[in-house]
Amino acid sequence: MNILVVGGAGFIGSHMVKRLLVDHHNVIVIDNLSKGFRDAVLCDSFFEVDIIDKVATGKVFANHSIDVVFHFASFIEVGESVKFPEKYFKNNFEATRSLLDIMVQFQVKQFVFSSTAAVFGNPEYSPIDEAHPKHPINPYGESKLMVEKMLEEFDKEYGLKSVSLRYFNAAGADPQGELGERHNPETHLIPLVLQAASGRRDAISIFGDDYDTPDGTCIRDYIHITDLADAHIRAIEYLRKGNQSAAFNLGNGKGFSVREIIDAAENVTNKKIPIRLHGRRAGDPATLVADAKLANKVLGWKPEFTNIRDIIQHAWNWENKFPW
Numbered sequence: 001m002n003i004l005v006v007g008g009a010g011f012i013g014s015h016m017v018k019r020l021l022v023d024h025h026n027v028i029v030i031d032n033l034s035k036g037f038r039d040a041v042l043c044d045s046f047f048e049v050d051i052i053d054k055v056a057t058g059k060v061f062a063n064h065s066i067d068v069v070f071h072f073a074s075f076i077e078v079g080e081s082v083k084f085p086e087k088y089f090k091n092n093f094e095a096t097r098s099l100l101d102i103m104v105q106f107q108v109k110q111f112v113f114s115s116t117a118a119v120f121g122n123p124e125y126s127p128i129d130e131a132h133p134k135h136p137i138n139p140y141g142e143s144k145l146m147v148e149k150m151l152e153e154f155d156k157e158y159g160l161k162s163v164s165l166r167y168f169n170a171a172g173a174d175p176q177g178e179l180g181e182r183h184n185p186e187t188h189l190i191p192l193v194l195q196a197a198s199g200r201r202d203a204i205s206i207f208g209d210d211y212d213t214p215d216g217t218c219i220r221d222y223i224h225i226t227d228l229a230d231a232h233i234r235a236i237e238y239l240r241k242g243n244q245s246a247a248f249n250l251g252n253g254k255g256f257s258v259r260e261i262i263d264a265a266e267n268v269t270n271k272k273i274p275i276r277l278h279g280r281r282a283g284d285p286a287t288l289v290a291d292a293k294l295a296n297k298v299l300g301w302k303p304e305f306t307n308i309r310d311i312i313q314h315a316w317n318w319e320n321k322f323p324w
């Protein structure tokens with residue numbers, strides 16, 4: 001298949017490209033490199049294009065017979081989205097609308113969208129399944145929910161079939177050590193903890209240790225990047241069988257607290273990790289864990305890397321390659 005990976009120079013997109021190449025697909029990448037890295041793109045067909053530019057995006061579609069689009073491109077920082085909401089609605093919603101317009105123009109009808117747990121807002125129960133109410137509490141989550149809703153309308157109007165995959169926390173790195181996470185700024189717990197272990201950061205901050213959880217710190221659900229890539233492959237198989245558009249929550253179904261992550265990281269790295277304790281951050285729920293039963297039932301998806309040590313070990317191997 002000819003598969004277009006939008007945002008293929010970023011953390012998750014670059015790992016997806018690698019998996020697609022292993023599966024012998026013809027991969028084309030679009031990325032504006034606002035956050036991604038050219039050297040993370042392992043395929044030959046790369047176009048430095050912003051998808052809000054319909055002319056440039058249209059040229060890529062005109063020159064390649066695209067069968068499927070994977071869409072990873074967006075801004076991802078919750079705090080920044082609160083400060084600069086317009087930036088998020090433009091890049092995450094408007095730019096996606098522009099991409100979908102081009103897909104309709106070129107009659108490309110299969111789309112896999114990177115959505116997020118942030119569409120749900122504060123959990124009303126845990127683990128969170130697909131039926132959980134969707135009340136995002138920040139512009140990042142809102143912009144993603146708007147895309148999910150737009151996809152429903154594009155299906156009704158144009159027959160564009162989609163799967164929205166709502167990741168909880170993507171983590172880990174390519175087990176072969178070729179790729180890994182390099183967000184700038186980094187806001188995700190595991191790479192931050194490992195930067196504190198390697199000395200690139202003087203300490204890891206814990207925001208609140210008085211939550212209603214066994215050790216008082218927040219609990220999150222971490223999913224290995226390789227398992228995420230596998231879910232995308234299954235999403236495409238699902239669509240190619242002629243199934244209806246759908247959305248699935250993706251996670252390990254088992255949460256780990258901030259302290260458990262730090263303990264596991266000390267164990268993997270064999271280093272003492274300095275901790276700085278702060279008060280709670282606004283908008284941080286105590287627990288965010290996915291119920292991924294639907295993805296298991298419908299897509300046959302089951303995460304392989306359920307042991308947090310493996311996830312941290314792969315991320316640590318990558319951290320040790322710094323500077324990349």
Ligand SMILES: NC(=O)c1ccc[n+]([C@@H]2O[C@H](COP(=O)([O-])OP(=O)(O)OC[C@H]3O[C@@H](n4cnc5c(N)ncnc54)[C@H](O)[C@@H]3O)[C@@H](O)[C@H]2O)c1
Pocket residue numbers: 006007008009010011012013030031032033034035036037049050051052071072073074075076091095114115116117166167168169170171183188
């Ligand atoms: N990382 C996570 O834990 C996580 C969790 C839930 C959802 N997601 C979603 O997964 C997707 C990928 O996340 P990531 O961690 O790989 O982020 P990332 O920032 O590493 O990758 C995003 C890529 O998209 C590119 N991009 C952004 N806007 C673009 C545009 N307008 N045109 C072309 N390219 C553009 C960036 O340059 C970057 O390479 C995002 O949509 C994010 O919302 C990520």
